[in-house]
Amino acid sequence: DSGVTQTPKHLITATGQRVTLRCSPRSGDLSVYWYQQSLDQGLQFLIQYYNGEERAKGNILERFSAQQFPDLHSELNLSSLELGDSALYFCASSVATWEGNTGELFFGEGSRLTVL
């Protein structure tokens, strides 16, 4: 058990819909990362938050957005869903400081999104 909690574990929805994935980081970790894992794209970094502020951005689509709340949990919002958005979405946390990440990421079990 990594200490990172993600909900829901599985989600099936239709194209055009909007979903929200939730992540609770390990106790004490200020940094939250979101990754997308699909069969053809591998593990892609989406976005990182540190103590409520966006810290780094990767290949995140404009239809996707995220935020980190004062209690440090994070949500990833996916809208106007397309078939290609079907993937496993991982949240990870770390003890990264604002200046940079020197530690390992602790991953949640992922949220498997299926868009039909």
Place this chain on the structure above:
Amino acid sequence: AQKVTQAQTEISVVEKEDVTLDCVYETRDTTYYLFWYKQPPSGELVFLIRRNSFDEQNEISGRYSWNFQKSTSSFNFTITASQVVDSAVYFCALSAGYSSASKIIFGSGTRLSIRP
């Protein structure tokens, strides 16, 4: 640009054989961190090791060992006397630039199958 290449997409060996997973990285930063993660069939990502760019000492942990060579930009992972439980997808990852955005870039992964 930062990049991690895992050229071996899939490897299959018989139990008790030794197996090496290759990882080649690219970065212009002099300060960086390298990681290996394991993703077993259950799906979660498990941290195995972190190495910083100033420490080229090889590391051994039980049946696992890692060979870090800056001269060839490689960080290879060897499993000695492999076991069926080692079957998983293994990801090599890179975090570069201490003062820059701290996203961790993953390779495409190597699927390792250990046959009984």
